[in-house]
Amino acid sequence: MDVIVIGGGIVGVATAYQLRTAGHRVCVVERHATVAQGATYGHGGIVLPTPLDAWFGPTFLGNRRGVVYRPGLKSSARRFARRLAQLQAPEAFRDQWLRLRPLVELSREAIASIEAGFHLEFEQREGVLHVTRQPREWEQVQSALDLLREFEMHHHVLSASECADIEHSVPAEPAFAGGVLFPRERTANCPLFTKLVKQVLDEQGGVQFLFGRAVEAIRLENQRAAVELAPAEGERKSAREVDVISCDAVVVAAGAGSAPLLEQFGLSLPLHPIRMLSLTAPIAYEECTPHLTVVDSIRRVSMTRMNQRIRVAGAAVLQPERELAKPLAEPLAEAGAALLAQATHDWIPGAAKISAAHEWEGLRLLSPDGLPVVGNAVHPRLFVNFGHGPAGWGLACGSAKVIADLVSGTTPSVPHDTLSALRAERFAN
Structure with missing residues (x-):
């Protein structure tokens, strides 16, 4: 055909x-x-989602820490957020992950076939470490951890000190609630x-x-x-x-x-277009760069080394559809960039030269389920x-x-x- x-x-x-x-x-x-x-072009690099990465469930829009959220009271963006919030309950989250999981596994097989068949090198890197700051936020991720255990997905639940021992770029102080290591999950250069x-x-x-x-x-x-x-x-x-x-x-x-x-x-x-931001910054100090991808689980910001640069991605800007055709307003752009910069300061201090970062923004279409x-x-x-x-x-x-x-x-x-x-x-x- x-x-x-x-x-x-x-x-x-x-x-x-x-x-x-x-x-x-x-x-x-x-x-x-x-x-x-x-x-x-501006993708953060995580190849396949785990229950901690899926854009539905208990950590998405729950506290809006990772969302620059500016919809009107009656806007399509607010209606969209309300529908997606219905999946925050553990049972609804589990049911939806059950539907997505076969596609994740099929995708894993398809990538492996392409990668092995043509010996492609696209900056693949194993190891993703999710970190969570506050104890109350750690409670939010428990339903995702339940799914990891139920489906026997390879992971390790770590204390703050264990996170710092495994990933030297993550500071043990100030103390944080804990982390989850996925040693076999990968990041790579999507473009x-x-x-x-x-x-x-x-x-x-x-x-x-x-x-x-x-x-x-x-x-x-x-x-x-x-x-x-x-x-x-x-x-x-x-x-x-x-x-x-x-x-x-x-x-x-x-x-x-x-x-x-x-x-x-x-x-x-x-479906609603959501504006995503990323920063690509040169490495500031080699000794501070992460060897794992570090993800702020609540802010939903990923920090990945890609050769001699750090890609920091996340900072979703949720806006009414009528505003998406316009350039992003300066206050929103500044708020998004500040969110990404703060994540690097908190979790991989000294790794990225944010002042020299290349900024990117683009629209990704997200469904209400x-x-x-x-x-x-x-x-x-x-x-x-x-x-x-x-x-x-x-x-x-x-x-x-x-x-x-x-x-x-x-x-x-x-x-x-x-x-x-x-x-x-x-x-x-």
């Missing part, structure tokens, strides 16, 4: 890879000049991985990349599908001169740009793959495999309950 994938971030490129592996011909349409230029997979596809053939073009609309018919392209920069065309690419199926994997493409079919999803939107939607020739949120870029590799199976008419290897939980139509229930 000929398949068009809309979006050249990690999700779109991973989808193209899995579709090509399944024997399809693929065209990836991306509005930027190359891959990994949108939300993929580098995306570019390396594109390189593999370029060498193998069968995948075309069309850069600098945005998709204006999708056409769906019984026998074929097509996408209408906006004019390239500098081009002027009349309404009769629209560029159209025909195909057998379309996969929408355009992140925050996905929703407008689906609204033409009457599919309005309650914390799960991505993956599967067939509206029409037999239309598929969707977006809404993975900030917690783990590796989920894209598993959801891409699900999409490739569905396009091929093969039953995906994840349980039916998980497939149902990922469908776009779930929000109509």
Whole structure:
């Protein structure tokens, strides 16, 4: 089949890879000049989420310490936050993790296959240490620890002194409540991985990349599908001169740009774009740099060494949708940068030269139940793959495999309950 994938971030490129592996011909349409230029570019690096990383459950929005939160009283952002808060109860959190977990494990297998098959090096680093400051906040993470024990996920619960012994960059004073070490979980360079997979596809053939073009609309018919392209920069065309690419199926994997493409079919999803910030700073003092990734579990800020720099990511800015098209207001940008800088000062003092940091911000689409939107939607020739949120870029590799199976008419290897939980139509229930 000929398949068009809309979006050249990690999700779109991973989808193209899995579709090509399944024997399809693929065209990836991306509005930027190359891959990994949108939300993929500033990712914090955590490859796959654990119950402590999932963007639902007891530590998300509960105290808003990691969220620069400025919605109006009646805004869509506040309604979105209320829906997500319903998953904070331990039983609801457990049920939702049960739905997500098969996708996490499928993603782990998909990444391992790509990594081993092509001997890719993308700054992989083992070991993630979650740390929690206050005893009352430690209580918040207990339901996540219960899930780690129930599903026998490899981890170690540590005291403050044990955290400092294992990770020398974390100061034992002032005292903090404790930490959780995941010795086998990894961080890696997401945009580098995306570019390396594109390189593999370029060498193998069968995948075309069309850069600098945005998709204006999708056409769906019984026998074929097509996408209408906006004019390239500098081009002027009349309404009769629209560029159209025909195909057998379309996969929408355009992140925050996905929703407008689906609204033409009457599919309005309650997902909300959330603005994420990151700092990439040069190393200040080598002896202070962490060898593990350190995550402030409550602020949801990750601090990862990437070669000769430190990537500090988190600081979600939750705003009404009408404000997302504008540049981030200076007070909010300053508040977000201050949150990231404070986390580095608290947990890895002396490691990062924050004054010389490169600042980044980008939109990531988050669903009100914390799960991505993956599967067939509206029409037999239309598929969707977006809404993975900030917690783990590796989920894209598993959801891409699900999409490739569905396009091929093969039953995906994840349980039916998980497939149902990922469908776009779930929000109509």
